[in-house]
Amino acid sequence: MHAFDVLGDPVRRRILELLADGEQTSGALTGVIQQEFGISQPAVSQHLRVLRENGFALVRPEGTRRLYAVDSAGLQEVDMWLERFRGFWNRHLDALATELARGRHERRQAEAEEEKREDE
Known part of the structure; x- marks a missing residue:
């Protein structure tokens, strides 16, 4: 299956968003997805x-639980496609970085001038 076919489904995109915050149990993922999408546990x-x-x-067993995490392998295909x-x-x-730097520089100058006027 092509990466964009996998990511084309909103449920799978949401699961990846949840996993981007860190490793999660299948139960925790299922709870959120069931609440947000109204689908069954087998569907999740x-x-x-x-x-x-x-x-x-990626999945790893921990006792009776299964812990899921993001696997960057699938995202590499997306990253390569986005490169172009x-x-x-x-x-x-x-351009935004240049404008932000210019604004910081102007703000520092204005603050320095204000301090100089206050000292006089």
Whole structure:
């Protein structure tokens, strides 16, 4: 299955968002997904299986629990595909960084001038 086919499903995207915050038990994931999407526990398990089998999630047993975490392997395919588009936003981000630096510099200058006036 292609990475975007996996990520095309909103339930799987939400599971990955939850996992991005750190390792989670299958029970915790199931609880959130059931509440937000109104689907059954077996349906959530199926989505977790798709994520595992396609390199987006790792699972490790801990006693009777299963702990899930993000597997970066699946995200690498997405990252490679996005690479050709980064130039579109990198220029804008670079321009934003320049403007932020300019604003900080101007603010420091204004503060220094204010302190100088107060000292006089």
